[in-house]
Amino acid sequence: MTIKEANAIDMVSYLSVMGFVLAKSKGINYWYYSPFRQESEPSFKVNRHRNQWYDFGEGSGGNLLDFILRFENISIPEALKRLEQHKHLSAPAADDLPADPVIEILSVHAVSSPALIRYYQSRRIAMEIADHYLQEVRYKNGEKTYYALGFKNDVGGYELRAPYFKGSCSPKASTWIKNGAENLAVFEGFFDFLSYQTINQNQPVPLRDFLVLNSTSFFELQLPIMQAYKWVHLYLDNDKTGTRCTTSALQKFPGQFIDERCLYAGYKDLSDWHQHIGTAP
Known part of the structure; x- marks a missing residue:
């Protein structure tokens, strides 16, 4: 898939398929709660005629590929490979907008x-x-x-x-697994969580509750849940977004939040480390 083909994919349809719930629409403008932060009023707009987005809270915007690079924090080749499966979601003509596929x-x-x-x-x-x-x-x-x-x-x-x-x-949200523990382990994606469970399957480990964010865009939203625990163990990705979230939590709540990424230093995330144990990163 080329960059031009990727940006021809209908962004409204793509967001729907990916689980982002439409807040409201008016004409060719489709409004969502920003995927980049917690907010009470939708400020993320997609102009379906132009097939472009704009986040009024940040003053930034772009095309579909720009959004995926920012939200997923992946490379252009990775984004194009991921979008290949959505190429049937072609952008509609301005005078012939179909119902959103879900x-x-x-x-x-x-x-x-x-x-x-x-x-x-x-x-x-x-x-x-x-x-x-x-x-x-x-x-x-x-x-x-x-x-x-x-x-x-x-x-x-x-x-x-x-x-x-x-x-x-839809609807897209996090997954909170409660075991009655006073400690919480936080993961970015569910394969990180499943890797943790597999690694410790036959090991004597302390009782913990688990929070799988399913997207780092939910990190700030889930902070009240995290703050209720005595200790919070963060198993986020070794990328800019994971570092930003981890650093912010450590600065705001010193002594309560613990960065566990030293376990898989040099790897993308816990799942990546688990898949390649015994091999060079």
Whole structure:
């Protein structure tokens, strides 16, 4: 996929498929709560005619590729590869705007697809852990039917992963797993959480609650939950966003928040380290 082809994908449709809920729309302008921070009024606008976004809270904007590079913190080649699966979401003509396509969940059941089992095994996730936390989700995206590993959030939506797909279904939110502990472990994505569970599967570890953000855009929103714990162990990514969130928490709450990224220094995240234990980063 070329950059031109990527930016021809309808951004409103893409945001819907990725689980971002539309706050309001008026004509060709579609408004969302900013994915970059917590806010009470929607300030993130997509002009569907131009197929461009603008965040009034930051005074910045751009095209779809600009958004993905900022939100996902990935390279252009990675973004183009990820957008390949959404190329059917072509931008509509200004006078012929269709209804927003959304991921429609068809069924949810225990993981049984050999392809999905091979996928989580390739990520070195133990079967017992996968069986406990993951489900197989069959869904419709446009006119086609797909299946993916599903990790449920606190409001009924799912993070969806397959070998060549990363997405979510509305509503998008974090996942808080409560075990009655006074310590909390925070993860950016669910494969980091599953890696942690697999690593410690047969180890004597302290009792902890778990918070899977499912997006670092929820970090500030979830701070009140984190602050209620005696200690908060942060297992965020080794990138600019993970560093920003970690540094901010350590400065605001010294002694309460703990940066655990030394465990996987030199790797993108805990999942990446877990997949490559024993090999050079």
